[in-house]
Amino acid sequence: MNCIKLSKATGLACLALMLISIPLLGAGCGSDSEDTVDKVKVGFSICYTGVAAEKGRPMGNAKLDCIKYINEELGGVAGYEIEVIWRDNEYDAAKATTIINELIDAGCLMFTTNSSAMMTASAETANREDFPGFAVFSAPALTNPPQHIYAQMPDYGDDWAAFANYYLENIWQGEGEPKMALHLLNNSTGAGAKAAADLLADDLGIDLVTVEEHDASTISEIDSLTRIMALDPDVLYISSTPQPTSIILKDAVDLGLYPGVTVGLGHASITDELVELAGADVVEGVYGVYPTVNWGDDVPAMDKMTEYCQQYHPEDYGNMDYITSWAEGLIVAEILRLAIENVGIENLTPQAVEEHGFKALNNFNVGGLHGPVTYTAGDNRLSKSVRVFQISGGEIMPITGWIDAPQIPYVFD
Amino acid sequence: MDLPAGVRNFSYAKDMAIFRTKTHWAMLLLLFVVLFTLPLYLGNHWLNVANFVGITIIAVTGLNILTGYCGQLSIGHAGFIAVGAYTSAVLTNRFELPFLVGLICAGLLAGFVGMLFGIPSVRVKGFYLAISTIAAQIIIIWVINHWTNITGGFNGIAVPEPVIAGITFDTQGEFFYLIVAITILVIFFAKNLARTRPGRAFIAIRDNDLAAEVMGINLFRYKLLAFFIGCFLAGIAGSLMAHLMGFLSAENFHITDSILYIGMLIIGGMGTTVGPIFGVIFIKLLDKGISFLSPTLEGAFNLPAGFTTGIGPMVFGLVIILFLIIEPRGLAHRWQLFKASYRLWPFSY
Numbered sequence: 001m002n003c004i005k006l007s008k009a010t011g012l013a014c015l016a017l018m019l020i021s022i023p024l025l026g027a028g029c030g031s032d033s034e035d036t037v038d039k040v041k042v043g044f045s046i047c048y049t050g051v052a053a054e055k056g057r058p059m060g061n062a063k064l065d066c067i068k069y070i071n072e073e074l075g076g077v078a079g080y081e082i083e084v085i086w087r088d089n090e091y092d093a094a095k096a097t098t099i100i101n102e103l104i105d106a107g108c109l110m111f112t113t114n115s116s117a118m119m120t121a122s123a124e125t126a127n128r129e130d131f132p133g134f135a136v137f138s139a140p141a142l143t144n145p146p147q148h149i150y151a152q153m154p155d156y157g158d159d160w161a162a163f164a165n166y167y168l169e170n171i172w173q174g175e176g177e178p179k180m181a182l183h184l185l186n187n188s189t190g191a192g193a194k195a196a197a198d199l200l201a202d203d204l205g206i207d208l209v210t211v212e213e214h215d216a217s218t219i220s221e222i223d224s225l226t227r228i229m230a231l232d233p234d235v236l237y238i239s240s241t242p243q244p245t246s247i248i249l250k251d252a253v254d255l256g257l258y259p260g261v262t263v264g265l266g267h268a269s270i271t272d273e274l275v276e277l278a279g280a281d282v283v284e285g286v287y288g289v290y291p292t293v294n295w296g297d298d299v300p301a302m303d304k305m306t307e308y309c310q311q312y313h314p315e316d317y318g319n320m321d322y323i324t325s326w327a328e329g330l331i332v333a334e335i336l337r338l339a340i341e342n343v344g345i346e347n348l349t350p351q352a353v354e355e356h357g358f359k360a361l362n363n364f365n366v367g368g369l370h371g372p373v374t375y376t377a378g379d380n381r382l383s384k385s386v387r388v389f390q391i392s393g394g395e396i397m398p399i400t401g402w403i404d405a406p407q408i409p410y411v412f413d
Numbered sequence: 414m415d416l417p418a419g420v421r422n423f424s425y426a427k428d429m430a431i432f433r434t435k436t437h438w439a440m441l442l443l444l445f446v447v448l449f450t451l452p453l454y455l456g457n458h459w460l461n462v463a464n465f466v467g468i469t470i471i472a473v474t475g476l477n478i479l480t481g482y483c484g485q486l487s488i489g490h491a492g493f494i495a496v497g498a499y500t501s502a503v504l505t506n507r508f509e510l511p512f513l514v515g516l517i518c519a520g521l522l523a524g525f526v527g528m529l530f531g532i533p534s535v536r537v538k539g540f541y542l543a544i545s546t547i548a549a550q551i552i553i554i555w556v557i558n559h560w561t562n563i564t565g566g567f568n569g570i571a572v573p574e575p576v577i578a579g580i581t582f583d584t585q586g587e588f589f590y591l592i593v594a595i596t597i598l599v600i601f602f603a604k605n606l607a608r609t610r611p612g613r614a615f616i617a618i619r620d621n622d623l624a625a626e627v628m629g630i631n632l633f634r635y636k637l638l639a640f641f642i643g644c645f646l647a648g649i650a651g652s653l654m655a656h657l658m659g660f661l662s663a664e665n666f667h668i669t670d671s672i673l674y675i676g677m678l679i680i681g682g683m684g685t686t687v688g689p690i691f692g693v694i695f696i697k698l699l700d701k702g703i704s705f706l707s708p709t710l711e712g713a714f715n716l717p718a719g720f721t722t723g724i725g726p727m728v729f730g731l732v733i734i735l736f737l738i739i740e741p742r743g744l745a746h747r748w749q750l751f752k753a754s755y756r757l758w759p760f761s762y
Contacts (some may be wrong), residue, residue, distance in 0.1 A: 047721035048707075057722070087704050088722055093665045095704075097463055097658050101585065107459035117664060120569060128583070141568040187664055192569030213558075231671060264575045360535035412568060 012392050039083040040076075040336050040348065042131075043103030043111035045118055049217040050091030052115055054242050054273050057112045058316040059136060059325035060086070065308045073304075076338040077333045090215075091112070093121035102127045109353045110134075110335065116156070116188040117141060119182035123149045127130060132354035134382065136328050137268050139192035143380035152380045153291040153330055153370060154238050156192030157199075159266040162195075162386045163195060163289050164204050166234060166400065171262055171287075172232040174234065177207040181233040181261075183224065183248055185240035186213045186348025189268050193239035196408055209233055214244050221248045222255065222285075237265035246277035253282050267291055270389060270396060272319040280394030285300040291386045292323045292370040294398055301367020321395065324345075331382065334364050334373070358382075371402050379407045382398065431604060447737035448593055452586035460585035463659055466697050467592040468650045471678050473689035474603045475646025480675070482607060482684035483639035484619030485534050486543045488646055492550035495666035497523040497648025498655040499557055499564055502572040505656075507563070512575035512656065519647040521631045526553070527644025533637045538622070548666050557663045569662035572655045588657050595653065599646060606642070606685040615639055619684070682734060682745025691744035695736075703729050 015386060039394040045061060047056030071081050085106050089096040100122040103111050111133040117140055119135035120239060126133055127147045135142060139150030167325065172178045182197060184190025201208045209231045212224040238245050252258040263286045286335030293299050295318055305326045339348060339357030341362050356371045361382060364373040370384030385402040422428040432438050452460060476490050494682050497519035504515040530549035534542050557564045574583045582588050589602055600638055606612045614635045617625035655661050681692020703725040710721045
C-alpha cells in the first residue's frame with residue numbers, strides 16, 4: 001500500500017515538476033533572455049516532425065548547419081553572431097501561429113518557414129506586425145498581393161508553368177492540345193499549381209481534363225488514378241510532397257498508367273527521398289521542376305555544404321532539400337549583412353531589415369546553389385528561375401539550364 | 414455540497430450558491446485580479462498561448478456538455494469549430510457584417526450542423542456514434558475546401574479584426590480581454606447548466622438512457638439539445654479563433670485536434686466544470702514546454718542540429734500515459750481530493 005502511495009506521490013511530483021519547469025525553460029529560450037548587441041536574432045519555424053517531416057528534417061538540419069558554418073567559420077555577419085531561435089511546428093497550423101508570436105516577442109529580426117502551408121498559417125500575424133519572413137517552398141497566395149512575406153524560390157505555380165512550357169516545346173508530339181491531369185496535395189502546395197494551371201492552361205493550349213486531390217497521409221490513390229486513366233491523359237502533373245507522390249507513382253505503375261503518360265512533378269515532390277520511398281525503377285523517367293543545382297555540381301558553395309552535411313548529417317547527403325535550406329541560411333545571412341551595413345546594428349528592427357535587407361537584395365548568387373536572388377518591386381519572389389530535371393537510374397539529373405519564371409498575374413482575396 | 418468545518422447553509426439559495434464563503438469570494442477576486450492584469454506582464458507570445466488556452470477551454474467545455482454530461486461521444490469537434498470559424502470569417506469578410514453578428518451566427522450555425530450530425534445518436538451510441546461524428550469532420554472539411562468562392566478553398570480566407578462598439582481588438586492583449594470575458598461566461602453557463610433540468614436529463618441519459626426514457630426524458634430532444642449546445646460553444650470558439658489568427662485554412666481543423674480535445678477532457682475530468690479548464694491548461698502548457706525541450710537540449714549539450722527533435726513527441730506521449738495510469742479520473746478528481754483535504758485541515762487523513 002505504502003509502495004503504491006509512494007509511486008503515486010512520485011508520479012505526481014514528476015508531473016508537477018514538469019509543469020513548474022515550463023516557465024523556467026521558457027525563460028531560457030524566450031523573450032526574457034538578455035539582449036546583447038553582438039548577436040542578431042532570427043527565427044526558424046521548422047516542421048521537424050509531423051506529416052511533412054521527410055522534407056522538414058533535412059531542411060532544418062541544413063539551415064542550422066549553415067548558420068553554424070557562418071558563425072564559426074565566417075565570424076557571423078558583419079562581425080555579429082547570428083542567434084537562431086528555432087521551434088518545431090510539427091506541420092501544425094495552430095502551432096505555427098503561436099510560434100510566430102513567440103519569435104516576434106523574442107526580438108527576432110526576421111523568420112523563415114520551410115513550407116507554404118506553415119507560412120500560410122504564420123503570414124497574417126507576421127503581416128499585421130510588419131514582421132518580415134520568407135518561405136523556402138512557397139505558394140502564389142503568400143506573395144500575391146505582396147506584403148511582408150517573401151518566397152525564397154519560384155512558387156508551385158511557377159513550377160507548373162515551367163513544366164508546361166517544357167512539355168509543349170520538348171515532349172509533346174501529338175496533334176491538337178495535350179490532355180493534362182493534375183494530382184494535387186489538398187493544401188497550398190496543390191492549390192498553387194492549380195491557380196497557375198487555371199490561369200494559363202488555355203493560353204498555352206493545354207486541356208486540363210481533371211483535378212484530383214490527395215491527403216499528405218494517403219496510403220492509396222488507386223481510385224483517383226483509375227478515374228484519371230479513364231480520361232486517357234497525355235500527361236500527369238503532381239504537386240505534392242515526396243511521401244504521397246511516391247504512393248501515387250507506385251499506384252500509377254501498378255495500374256499501367258505509367259510508363260505511358262508523361263509525369264511531371266512540382267519542386268516539393270522531387271527529392272532524393274522520393275526515389276528512396278518509391279524505388280528507382282518506379283520513378284525512372286519522371287520529370288520534375290526544381291530551383292536548385294544538384295549535389296556535386298561545380299558551384300562555389302558546394303564544397304563547404306558537402307563538408308558540413310557529411311560531418312553532421314550524412315544521412316541527408318544527396319537530398320536536394322538540404323541544398324535549398326543551405327541556400328536559405330546564406331540568404332538570411334546576406335539579408336542581415338545588408339541591413340547592418342545600411343542602417344547599423346543599433347538601428348536594426350524587423351522593419352529596417354525588410355527595407356534595407358530584403359529589399360536591398362540585388363543579384364546575390366547564393367554560392368551558385370540556385371538562381372540569383374534579387375528583390376523586384378511588386379514581386380516578392382526572391383529567386384526567379386528554375387530547372388527541369390529527370391530521374392534516371394535513381395539519380396535526379398538536370399536536363400535544362402536555368403529557365404526564367406516570369407511573374408504570373410494572380411488575383412487572390 | 415461539502416463545506417469547510419463550521420460552515421452551514423441556512424437557505425436553499427445559499428445552498429445552491431457557487432461561491433458561498435468569504436474565502437471563495439476572496440479566491441475569485443484574486444483570480445480575476447491575476448487574470449485581468451496578465452496583459453501587463455505577459456508578452457505577445459504568452460498572451461497568444463493564453464488566448465488559445467481560453468478558446469480551447471470554450472471548445473472543450475462544449476465537448477464536455479456533449480460527451481462528459483450527456484455521454485454522446487464526438488470525434489468531430491474540430492469540424493464543428495471549423496463551421497463556426499468559417500461562418501464568422503465569411504460573414505465579416507464577404508458580407509462585412511459586424512463581429513458580434515458573426516460570433517452569434519457562428520455559434521448558431523455550428524449548433525444546427527451539430528444537431529444534424531447528432532440525429533444518428535437517437536439510434537446509435539458509443540463507437541458507432543463516434544464514427545458518425547468522424548464523418549461529420551470529414552464532410553465539413555471537404556465542403557470548406559471545395560466551396561471555393563465562399564471559403565477560399567485551399568488558399569484560405571482572411572478574417573478582419575473584431576470591432577465592438579468602435580473598439581478594435583487588434584492586439585493579443587485586447588483579444589485576451591475579449592476571450593477571457595467570453596470564457597468566464599461559458600464556464601458560468603456550463604456550471605449552471607449541469608444543475609438545471611436539461612443538465613440533469615443529460616446526466617440521466619449518460620448513466621442509463623433506457624432508464625432515463627422510462628422516467629419520461631425525451632431522448633431525441635435532449636440528445637439533440639446536447640449536440641446543439643456543445644456545437645454552439647464549438648462555433649463560438651471557432652469564431653474567436655478565426656479572428657485571433659486573422660486567416661483561415663481548413664488545415665487549422667485537423668482530425669487529430671478532435672482526438673486531442675477528447676484527451677484534454679479525459680485528463681481534466683469528464684462531467685465536471687473544472688475538468689476542461691485543467692485538461693486544456695495541462696495539455697497546452699505541456700505541449701509548449703515540450704517545444705522548448707529540443708532546442709534547449711541541443712544548445713546545452715552542443716548536439717548536432719535536429720538531433721533531439723524526436724524527444725518532444727515521445728515525452729508528450731509518455732506524460733499522458735503516465736498521467737492516465739496515475740490519475741485516470743482526471744485532474745478534477747485530484748482537485749476534489751485536495752479541496753476535501755483542505756476542508757479538514759489540519760485534521761485531514
